[in-house]
Amino acid sequence: MFEPFDKKIHVTRPLLPPLSAFNVKLREIWSSQWLSNNGRQHRALEEKIKERLKVPNACLFNNGTTALIAAVQSLRLTGEVITTPFTFPATPHVLMWNNIRPVFCDINPQTLNIDAKNIERLITPATTGILGVHVFGMPCEVSAIRKLAERHGLKVIYDAAHAFDLEIDGDGIGNYGDISMFSFHPTKLFHTAEGGCLTFREKGLKQHMDLLKNFGIKDEETVLIPGINGKMNELQAALGLLVLDMLDAEREKRQKLLEVYSRELKGIEGVTFYEKPANVKDSCQYFAIRINKDMFGKSRDFVYDEFKKYNVFSRKYFYPLCSEYACYKHLPSSNKENLPVAHQVASEVLCLPFYGGLNVLDVKKICAILRSFKR
Numbered sequence: 001m002f003e004p005f006d007k008k009i010h011v012t013r014p015l016l017p018p019l020s021a022f023n024v025k026l027r028e029i030w031s032s033q034w035l036s037n038n039g040r041q042h043r044a045l046e047e048k049i050k051e052r053l054k055v056p057n058a059c060l061f062n063n064g065t066t067a068l069i070a071a072v073q074s075l076r077l078t079g080e081v082i083t084t085p086f087t088f089p090a091t092p093h094v095l096m097w098n099n100i101r102p103v104f105c106d107i108n109p110q111t112l113n114i115d116a117k118n119i120e121r122l123i124t125p126a127t128t129g130i131l132g133v134h135v136f137g138m139p140c141e142v143s144a145i146r147k148l149a150e151r152h153g154l155k156v157i158y159d160a161a162h163a164f165d166l167e168i169d170g171d172g173i174g175n176y177g178d179i180s181m182f183s184f185h186p187t188k189l190f191h192t193a194e195g196g197c198l199t200f201r202e203k204g205l206k207q208h209m210d211l212l213k214n215f216g217i218k219d220e221e222t223v224l225i226p227g228i229n230g231k232m233n234e235l236q237a238a239l240g241l242l243v244l245d246m247l248d249a250e251r252e253k254r255q256k257l258l259e260v261y262s263r264e265l266k267g268i269e270g271v272t273f274y275e276k277p278a279n280v281k282d283s284c285q286y287f288a289i290r291i292n293k294d295m296f297g298k299s300r301d302f303v304y305d306e307f308k309k310y311n312v313f314s315r316k317y318f319y320p321l322c323s324e325y326a327c328y329k330h331l332p333s334s335n336k337e338n339l340p341v342a343h344q345v346a347s348e349v350l351c352l353p354f355y356g357g358l359n360v361l362d363v364k365k366i367c368a369i370l371r372s373f374k375r
């Protein structure tokens with residue numbers, strides 16, 4: 001049998017620059033005495049994020065959730081918005097914070113994202129938009145969703161919290177839909193401790209977003225709109241600038257671990273995982289598997305619990321589904337019969353440890369432990 005790991009193996013660990021490098025940044029900030037409100041670090045990071053994500057416009061925020069609330073506000077969505085139940089609570093919550101009713105749509109069993117072919121039947125006269133999520137960095141069916149939205153005059157927002165660096169045919173994922181939101185939480189490939197950003201093609205939106213995240217203040221005597229405080233501060237932005245420089249090396253390590261996971265897990269009956277299509281650049285953010293109880297012989301929950309005995313802390317993202325939360329269970333679209341794929345997937349998915357701080361032997365051992373559960 002296997003010895004447990006001698007320390008906790010988490011699902012992820014944040015990328016941290018050397019403390020000495022952050023100290024240099026802190027000295028810069030201290031001498032400027034400028035800590036927030038569109039400072040130098042903030043402006044520099046915003047430019048670099050635009051380049052990295054290959055988008056024409058970006059607006060930094062203090063976290064992904066505030067950014068998404070502002071995105072929904074800025075498009076003046078009302079009534080109902082169609083979204084996925086297989087996501088983090090922030091996704092439907094931002095709709096509620098805008099007085100919008102989430103309408104849950106079943107997901108595609110391959111991508112685990114909102115299933116484009118199920119959206120149309122949920123559209124009512126009250127529908128104003130679609131809020132898709134590129135879950136685990138797997139892109140939504142962006143062309144089908146765009147066509148559908150155009151046909152029905154709907155806005156499209158993408159929650160790209162998991163999709164930093166994701167590209168389709170070399171095009172940044174943040175170019176799809178009307179607005180996309182990226183999370184810069186420490187559990188993400190790129191992070192600013194807490195943070196997020198919105199990206200969009202329409203240039204005119206930038207000024208509006210900058211107002212929205214700063215109380216709607218235009219100048220000392222003019223407040224134009226009821227904005228919020230969504231500003232990223234200078235410490236967050238400085239950390240982001242350093243993390244950005246480390247990304248390519250981190251991605252290389254994760255790519256290698258991804259290959260090991262793929263190699264080691266292939267052929268285990270009842271264990272499947274998602275392989276990105278050839279035209280997609282991976283976001284390298286999560287490594288999710290599905291465990292089919294009948295074929296594997298043990299349930300996902302068994303594996304999750306047993307892993308802990310070996311100090312492996314996998315995560316059941318996203319169980320339970322948002323449609324099962326007390327605050328959403330009463331919605332007609334939350335009816336289990338309407339969401340068969342989402343329910344099946346939520347009972348089978350497990351996110352395995354995946355970050356550059358792991359080595360090949362760690363990943364091989366995690367796979368071997370998983371294999372041993374089958375007996």
Ligand code: T4K
Nearest residue numbers: 010012013014063064065088090159161183184185186187
């Ligand atoms: N939309 C989607 C689809 C999202 O997944 C998220 C966030 C959002 C919107 C909202 O974006 P933000 O407003 O957060 O920017 C974590 C994150 O808190 C959350 O940001 C993320 N999704 C979600 C998928 O994961 P938890 O409850 O799993 O976090 P926690 O504290 O259990 O951390 C998970 C593991 O990460 C820990 O076991 C160890 C490691 N960790 C975590 C933190 C915070 C560290 O090593 N260091 C750390 O500082 O939600």
